[in-house]
Amino acid sequence: MTCSEFLALLDDLIDDSVSVETRSQIREHLSGCEHCEVTLNTTRKTIEIYRSHQVYELPNSVRDRLRAAIMARCKNGC
């Protein structure tokens, strides 16, 4: 497996949708290619960081105001 072939499989690997056979080919490539291993690990970490730290949050006070406005309109038939 070449590095380009590995890269083409990166998403499937991260999303856990590769066959057992492909997985063993990937493992073999990774055992001899530090660059691809770093790419895999840091890409996984990238997703994990964005999942655990929301970039935008709706403050509770704004949430309450928006919900009240939405529900008032719904009750009046919009």
Add this chain to the structure above:
Amino acid sequence: MATIQVTGENEQHPDVALVASARTGDVQAFETLVNKYDRQIFRIAQHITQNREDAQDVVQDAFLKAYEKLDQFQGNSKFYTWLVRIAVNESLMRLRKRRTGKMVSIDEDIETDEGSVPRDLADWSPNPEQNYGQAELAEILRKTIQGLPLGFRVVFQLRDVEGLSTEETAESLGLSVPAVKSRLLRARLQLRERLSRYFRMKKAGEK
């Protein structure tokens, strides 16, 4: 795929009953749906508009539009996916208003090689986020994702952060499944490349 939720034939998604009640005029059922999804809709809207006020308006408009159109909801997709699609369209409309004359589309073909081949191949320090304070880290993450093309950051947010499947992301954005896949790979790699500037292991002597 890990994100696809297999629901048994007899197992009904809890939103189905809420939508059915809301259709008959039960506003409390609809309020439950608002409470359940308002934060997600806000985040998605802000990723598209990159404007807090617009994103708040989108939350309001998207839920009101959904309420008005509940009768048209087919039920062959999840309520959440349908709602996200409404919110995406509302967000794009607001963005177009602000950027009159400029093309705004999630579907535009983005000619960029950035991130298609990983360049920064230094490993990251263990738990790199711990080297930054909360506010500083939030700023880094925000600036980094804001720098991505619109189609990339929205696909990443829906698929990787909000947990939609590839198919649901495609449906919400009006894109094909291959288009979502190609954007997702490039988004992940570009974010990785850009975050590397902050998180890479420092060599001896580097500041």
